[in-house]
Amino acid sequence: MQLALALAGAMLIGASAHAQDAAALKKNMIGQWELSTTDRSKTCVVTLKPESTQQGSKLELEPDCAKVLPFTKDIVAWNIKGLDIVRLQTPAGEAVIDLTEVESGIFEGIRSGEGVYILQNLAAARSLSKTMDAMIGDWSIVRGNGRAICGLTLTNNEAGPENFQLFLKPRCDPLVANFKPTQWRLERGELLMFSASGETWHFEADDNAQWRRMPDMADPLLLLRQ
Known part of the structure; x- marks a missing residue:
């Protein structure tokens, strides 16, 4: 009897915690x-x-949403499902897209046959946009001792659905020349470079407003503005 009561109490506590988590996310x-x-x-x-409606909670889409992302024409409300899913839904409550938090304030969802979509705080997204604009131009890849081994140019020329063109300058060190990156993008705080063969280099911004190749090495590679 005592065990049954203890289990029932634990279940109630768990349900209460889950409800609090969902309520906090909704807020x-x-x-x-x-x-x-x-x-x-x-x-x-x-x-x-x-504000709540029969379909869920109210939302507003900016006027051009349906032109830019056609699937949004079916979205009329939003809701929280489970503990961490933000559902953008139809009048019947069906999911147009379910988005799950993958980082603080960044949600990811997949639409079959279309790909991945991101939902993030507008101010943070616009800050990222400014960061990307600031990346366009000439850069140097530099060894930890300060020796430049390659120059490159990041452009905003589209090179596919997600990436942008990258051009190497002449006389690059074999390490970079053999990698031969042709595309780049910013993703979740990282700068990614891609070669035609599918290899990827990851760079993270460090405390000195420069980008460091990760994972870190004894002789690091840094990306510095020229």
Whole structure:
């Protein structure tokens, strides 16, 4: 009997905690968000509201959303499903897209046959956009001792659905020349470079406003603005 009561109490506590988590997430979602493709070449501003309707909670889409992201024409409300799923839904409550938090304030969802979409706080998304604009131009790849081994140019020329063109300058060190990156993008705080063969280099911004290749090495590679 005591065991049964203990189990029932634990279940009630667990259910209460889950309800609190969902309620906290719903409260945190109120406001303006950007729904976009992973490279942010297509974006739509979504305003999530606290008022409830029969379909869920109210939302507003900016006027051009359906032109930019056609699937958004079916979205009329939003809701929280489970503990961490933000559902943008039809009048019947069916999911147009379910988005799960993958990082603080960044949600990811997949639409079959279309790909991955990102939902993130509008202010943070626009800050990222400014960061990307700031990346366009000439850079040097530099060894930890300060010796430049290659120059390159990051452009905003589209090179596919998510990436942008990258051009190496002449006389690069074999390490970079053999890698031969041709495309780049920003993704979740990283700068990614891609070779035609599918190899990827990851760079993270460090405390000195420079980008360091990861994983870190004894002789690091740094990406510095020229």
